Amino acid sequence: MEPIRKHTGLVYPLNRSNIDTDQIIPKQFLKRISRQGFGQFLFFNWRFDSDGAPKKDFSLNDPKYKDASILVAGENFGCGSSREHAPWALQDFGFKVIIASSFADIFYNNCTKNGIVPIQLTEQQTQELIDHSESESYTINVDLENKLVYGPNDFSAKFEIPDYQREMLLNGWDEIAVTLTHEKKIDQFEIQRQTLY
Amino acid sequence: MDKPKTIVEKIWDQHIVHQEEDKPDLLYIDLHLVHEVTSPQAFEGLRLKSRGVRCPDRTYATMDHNVPTIHRHIIKDQVSKTQMDTLKQNCDEFNIPLADIDHPDQGIVHVIGPELGLTQPGKTIVCGDSHTSTHGAFGALAFGIGTSEVEHVLATQTLWQATPKTLNVKVNGQLGQGVTAKDLILAIIGKYGVRFGTGFVIEYTGDAIQSLSMEARMTICNMSIEAGARAGLISPDETTIEYIRGKRHAPKGNDFEKAAADWKALATDDGATYDATVEINADEVEPQVTWGTNPGMCIPVSASIPSPDQADSANAKDEIERALEYMGLEANQPISSVKIEHVFIGSCTNSRLSDLQKAAEIIKGKKVNPSVTAIVVPGSHSVKLSAEKEGLDIIFKQAGFEWRDAGCSMCLAMNDDVVPAGERCASTSNRNFEGRQGTGARTHLVSPEMAAAAAIEGHFVDVRKLTAPTPS
């Protein structure tokens, strides 16, 4: 995966809580066998009506967010199904950073395996970002190395991310290759664990 | 004496392959279940890097999400067919056992694992599916993973995992007559919300849990993820051991007795501590119905749909308003007045033999309401055969239900079993998200008994009213 250290991008606010992965990418699009091309289906049922025409009242269809690369949403983002198609769709659409007041565990993990930075901020901080980006074109900076988000209107927030996942993202490591450096230990473990039954 | 430990700590300690400070642990995975939707990109990843599958014998695959439940071999959707063919090719190429569409062991991945005896206490079990928590009913540490992790397990039989926090969900008292494990887990999520388990592994404890059958325990653990918890489990006891005895992949003879002793020793020690505890009283739980677009939006069948005015924040108000609009419901309307057009009895939550038996008891000698289309989809081919042996299929068919072949079916409507837009379904599955059962479809989660009762009446009704003994 591509390393990511710093990112500057336009914020797209999606002021909803409990956005589940069924909404991020509906099941009818999970049948492909490649990792690419899921962006066109992102938030499909929210973006398009039953005739396939873009819905005017869904904000992501607003041209002013066309170049957004940072999504900010309410709590429990990415709950529900474990489908990695959700981060694949977000990434393919152009999102590199997701900010929310909380994340579902599996989704958070899936982001970090794909070079997307999930950032948990407080409810107040996410609300601030949402308010700014709803009222004006709002570009912010993410510094993963220093665990910092900052932007205009004096916005600045520290965030936490487990060191291991931060390292993975910063270096774009192939996790399997890292694990295979411990292959001998896995062999040993298997030998020890040969139990009777 | 050693420090008392929870079952989670015991299983964890037994599976650490490698440990380093400030890093997650490298954990060994005993069993990896695979299905057609979340695996193709993982196998592709292996091929791109010329990697193999480390332990094909610890891997087991089936087809469930896409399979037709009627006219098994007419797969109209070519993309679905490609996905199933791809799984077959991948399993052939990497020597992985596969229960494909024609195999007698085929079924929903979380139904067949326990059925075959692959699911055992103390194992670490993963699958590219969030309802892997189901297997926790046996005292296994079982959790859903994404496709990158599927690839990682295929290649290394391990995962990097941070030590989880533990959450004790203590269920005191006993469930009343006509109140099921499904009602209990919905009531728990209704009370504490859809994220109280995030970051935790749940252990369900207490008298009410101990009295549950294995299949009821699976219903509970299945929905742990709906509370945000990746895994939920129950300490093994005699009920667990008797359920596993004689299963195909279970140890045999003396080995079984030895295993059983080890399994019992996994149970959480007296005095072990959890990172958090919540309690609920089973005596007070009534049959539940969800009214909204997440499983936490649920109420007792006797109650009325909440109003946005009751919300404690602007966001919560917004959420209720959006859910009411999507669901086509009015605030303060009694849930029992809500009419339905569809009934689905199935899914990894409620499609095992005992679920079908209980629904059949309600249906027996009655007719499905003319305004309702009702289907039963057994969780596995084996459940289907057992049910037919008991004549359950006849009971359902005579009542007007369709009797289908095994698969996920209308739980997520990836095959042709779809609820049309704007129509309403009483469903025994686990998710009532927008569009889950079809674009624009409206889902109400209930127990198999409540689904059966709704099928007969054409609207929600307290199943206990249908089963109450008539005074002589």
Ligand code: SF4
């Ligand atoms: S039955 Fe539903 S929840 Fe269970 S594995 Fe299948 S799609 Fe997922």
